[in-house]
Amino acid sequence: MRVTMTRTSRKGAPPSVAPFIPVDVPFTVGQDYEVHAITVYQGVVAFLVVEDEGEFPVWVPAWMCKTVAGEMPGDWVANLVDEGLLVIGPPFLGRDLQSYVDMVERNPEQIARFWRRLDAINTPPPGLGED
Numbered sequence: 001m002r003v004t005m006t007r008t009s010r011k012g013a014p015p016s017v018a019p020f021i022p023v024d025v026p027f028t029v030g031q032d033y034e035v036h037a038i039t040v041y042q043g044v045v046a047f048l049v050v051e052d053e054g055e056f057p058v059w060v061p062a063w064m065c066k067t068v069a070g071e072m073p074g075d076w077v078a079n080l081v082d083e084g085l086l087v088i089g090p091p092f093l094g095r096d097l098q099s100y101v102d103m104v105e106r107n108p109e110q111i112a113r114f115w116r117r118l119d120a121i122n123t124p125p126p127g128l129g130e131d
Contacts (some may be wrong), residue, residue: 001035003047003065017063020044022097024079026051028057032068037076037089037115039100048103050118056106057114073121091119 007024010018020041027033033049036057040046045062077094081087087094092113093103102110 001038001047001067002032002069003035003049003062004032004068005029005060005064006066007064013061013063016042017061019059020046020059021058022058022062022105025060025064026053027050027060027064033065036086036118037093037100039088040089048093057103058109059104060079092117 005027006029007013008027010021010031013021027049030050033042035049036041037048038045039059042047047062048057048059050056051058059084071090073090075091076089077091078088079084079094079096081097081100085097086115087099087100092110093099099110103114104118
């Protein structure tokens with residue numbers, strides 16, 4: 001799934017969305033970002049994307065983006081991890097409430113899992129691309 005960032009500030013945000021917008025939004029309007037998970041909480045849809053510096057994943061409300069490709073990886077799970085909190089994403093993130101909280105709080109072990117998954121999906125299988 002891919003999105004294009006259409007906003008990088010709270011200006012004009014609906015009151016229900018504004019609290020979920022990061023204060024310092026390290027993204028570029030018009031740039032595409034790969035979505036690594038989705039949440040729905042208190043009626044607000046958010047996407048997990050890697051910020052421009054490539055240092056960490058950030059949850060951003062869908063209000064800030066335009067979806068340009070809606071296909072999701074086949075191994076993603078959808079789990080109502082807590083009343084009112086739906087997580088859609090890889091199993092290491094969506095299996096339970098603590099897995100989600102660990103990502104939100106940037107637990108180093110969970111962040112390491114995130115980067116390992118990203119490396120794995122960005123590395124071609126052996127034999128591909130060889131002459």
